[in-house]
Amino acid sequence: MKNKVILVSSDQLGKGDKELGEGVLETFFTLLKQREELPVAIFCMNSGVLTLTEKSFVSVHLKELEEKGVDVIACKTCVDYYDVENQLIAGKISGMPVFLDLAAKYEVITIS
Structure with missing residues (x-):
């Protein structure tokens, strides 16, 4: 997983x-x-941002990955759409330009 970005779209x-x-x-x-070997980053978009909330068991694992140095990023447009900004327990909110920069540098593995 070294030098890879995981795109979580669901x-x-x-x-x-x-x-x-x-x-x-x-x-x-x-x-x-x-x-x-861990990925460089995990970028959550669409309903993938729901994995960063307290309602998802996945959020615990994403928080641990974040603590191990993996950048965990939530798409701002998606966070706003689902209205979950105050429910995030992992990750930081950012925009699509950050994902484009990551995709230009690293291989992207899409989880959907």
Whole structure:
């Protein structure tokens, strides 16, 4: 995962049952945080910003990744759309220009 950016565009991984998708996404981040090589950043957009709130079990893992030095970023437009600014427990709010800069420098892995 070194020199990679993870783009989280949904609050679940894969299509199908929402509860299953949320569980699979949590497993992904549980395993990711245990790796020696971590991504440079995680950028959350669309319903992916919901993973940064207290309502998502994923937020605990994203907070731990942030504490390990991974930049965790929430799309401002998406945070405003879902009205979750006061519910974020991980990440910092920023704009699409930050993601474009990251994408220009690093390989992007999209989680949707």
